[in-house]
Amino acid sequence: MDLSRELSDEEICDLIGSVVSREVRENPMTIRQRANLERAIFNSLRKLDVLQELVDDKEITEIMVNGPDKIFYEKNGKIYEFKGHFSSEEKLEDVIQQIVGRHNRVVNQASPIVDTRLSDGSRVNIVLNPISIGGSAISIRKFPDDPMSMEKLIEIDSVSDEAAQFLQILTRAKYSIFISGGTGSGKTTFLNALSQYIPDDERIITIEDSAELQLLGAKNIVKLETRNANTEGVMPITIRDLIKTALRMRPDRIIVGECRGAEALDMLSAMNTGHDGALSTGHANSPLDAITRISVMAKMSGEDLPLEAIFQQIASGIDIIVQLGRLRDKSRRVLEIAEIDGFVDGQICINTLYKFEETGCESDGRIVGKLAKKGNLHHTDKLIAAGIDI
The missing domain is CATH 3.30.450.370 (Beta-Lactamase)
Structure with a gap:
């Protein structure tokens, strides 16, 4: 190989082909074996x-x-x-x-x-x-080439049509939604699907550790990604830094790909300073656990805030929690949709709107169930402001 210049993929393939041709003279192989060998060598190099x-x-x-x-x-x-x-x-x-x-x-x-x-x-x-x-x-x-839409999620029974329409209304009305679930439960996929309901005339700022969101239909979008420090003196750029920067970029929506540290406090601060309609994800086992996790992450900021003040920020900043999970048949489902119903006597109240109820199993082991409606939305002020009659 000529290491004095950058070889193109085509040149590398030609070089591999000529070397393999010489090898074949001494060690015969089938056409399939030769193709596999050439592909393996190319994959190893490039x-x-x-x-x-x-x-x-x-x-x-x-x-x-x-x-x-x-x-x-x-x-x-x-x-x-x-x-x-x-x-x-x-x-x-x-x-x-x-x-x-x-x-x-x-x-x-x-x-x-x-x-x-x-x-x-x-x-x-x-x-x-x-x-x-x-x-x-x-x-x-890995993520699919075609991002999963809400219609596809309905088709594979990850969410009911009624619940999807309900979430569409809430997203359009700029309710702040936190998507909670365990590892591999489909949080990022669901966030991508939910983003298709954001009006296309809104400016979206996404903030991630490593850019992976594939927002459907977004036109006016800026994607921000963190940066690590290195030995050459390059300073790190954290999610906290990016949230503060995003507030100066005239956002209609701020989407934080995943909250897992002190940036939770900055996210809550943004939600409580007129930036409605925020979307984010995090690891938790239930809506109540999600609230606890967010409060613990907010305390990581080092700010000397009492827990009651953080709970009040959560209660006024986050409107809806969508809980996802993987069932024993490996299917990913929406397990619960809950409304944060205020802060009373030192506790955050939760109003369960939808909850998954298992009704049985099919012969192939697939779980059968439905996302049953459990309650009505109490806080309708954003719906009224958006001119939407639920």
């Missing part, structure tokens, strides 16, 4: 080595690398072990550096954990050896 086959498979939703010899993937809700493996820990580390380098991220022994993304938007988390005992670990969360 792509993600053995992972490229999994990345290219549209049906795979998660890729998990546990060191160079153990690779697993999720397909149709089930986990399988991949037959391929990296040739060495050094090759795995080369692929890791290739992934992080594309988006100006840094991962090394001084900073062994990093979040980034692939060129197709897939979310990537990396933990280096020896923090990850047994070899460096990569977790890749």
Whole structure:
């Protein structure tokens, strides 16, 4: 290879073809074997080595690398072990550096954990050896080329048509909605689907650790992404910094991809300073747990705020909590939609509007149930302001 210049993919393919042609003369192989060999060599040089086959498979939703010899993937809700493996820990580390380098991220022994993304938007988390005992670990969360719409979620029974129409009305009326759920419950997918209800004349600012949101139909949109510090003196840009900046960018909507730290306080502050219609996600097991989690994260800011003041911020800033979950049949469902109904006697009141009720199982093990209506919306002031009759 001529290392004095950057070779194009076509030149690399031609070079691989000529080398393999010479190899075939001494070691005959079928056309399929030759094609597989050429593809494997090209992926090793220009792509993600053995992972490229999994990345290219549209049906795979998660890729998990546990060191160079153990690779697993999720397909149709089930986990399988991949037959391929990296040739060495050094090759795995080369692929890791290739992934992080594309988006100006840094991962090394001084900073062994990093979040980034692939060129197709897939979310990537990396933990280096020896923090990850047994070899460096990569977790890749893939997203479909066509973002999941609310109509598709209704079609696969993730949410009922009635609940979807209700959420459409609330989104249009600028109710602030927090999407809660466990890992892999579909929070980002649901946030993407919910964004299709935002009027297209509104200016949207998205804030994420690594940009992965695929908002449907958004025209006037600015995507902000955090930045890590590096050894060259580049200062970090945190979600807290981006939220403060977003407030100066004339936003109609602020969307924080995921709250998992001190930025929760800044998000609450934004919601309580006239920026209605905010959307965000976070990890929690129920709407009540979500409130507790948000309050704990807000305390991480270091601000000397009493818990009661934080609860009041939550009660006045967040209007609706949508709880998602994965059931035992691996399906992702909306389990509850709840309204934050005010702050009384030191406690936040919750008004459950919809709740999933299981009614049985089909022969193939799929859970049958419905998202039953449990109550009516109490705070209708934003509906009235938006001129919407629910």
